[in-house]
Amino acid sequence: xxxxxxxxxxxxxxxxxxxxxxxxxxxxxxxxxxxxxxxxxxxxxxxxxxxxxxxxxxxxxxxxxxxxxxxxxxxxxxxxxxxxxxxxxxxxxxxxxxxxxxxxxxxxxxxxxxxxxxxxxxxxxxx
Numbered sequence: 001x002x003x004x005x006x007x008x009x010x011x012x013x014x015x016x017x018x019x020x021x022x023x024x025x026x027x028x029x030x031x032x033x034x035x036x037x038x039x040x041x042x043x044x045x046x047x048x049x050x051x052x053x054x055x056x057x058x059x060x061x062x063x064x065x066x067x068x069x070x071x072x073x074x075x076x077x078x079x080x081x082x083x084x085x086x087x088x089x090x091x092x093x094x095x096x097x098x099x100x101x102x103x104x105x106x107x108x109x110x111x112x113x114x115x116x117x118x119x120x121x122x123x124x125x126x127x
Contacts, residue, residue, distance in 0.1 A: 003037040005062065011035070013066055024069055030054040031061050 006014070017028035029047035033054075034040070040051035040058075047054065060068050 004035060006031070006035045010066060017069060027057045027061075027069070030057050034058050 011032070014028040014032050017024050018032060019025065020028075026047045026049050030043045030049050030053070033043035033046045038046065040055045043049070043054040043058075044051040049057070057068075
């Protein structure tokens with residue numbers, strides 16, 4: 001487990017969030033404890049999360065940094081990315097349109113289901 005992964009700006013902001021609203025306070029406490037070298041179990045106990053939840057929040061933080069708190073208790077603030085550059089709230093570096101799902105269309109899935117159904121019917125007749 002990598003300790004000391006936060007910069008000074010992130011530590012200050014997480015300390016503010018740790019004193020704030022549920023559930024962001026739990027997430028922030030867990031991340032701060034893990035940054036100090038606590039185990040996942042210790043971070044979970046100290047923040048009111050399970051060890052697994054603490055690990056999930058740390059991993060999410062490492063991917064998104066402070067942006068993981070946007071949309072809730074974060075309010076109007078500026079987040080620092082992992083490289084130390086500063087990004088305005090509206091300029092998140094995550095997916096620009098999270099409502100759009102990626103993947104196969106439903107038409108392809110329906111065709112596959114139909115083929116599978118036809119195969120199973122033809123298999124029953126041969127017996």
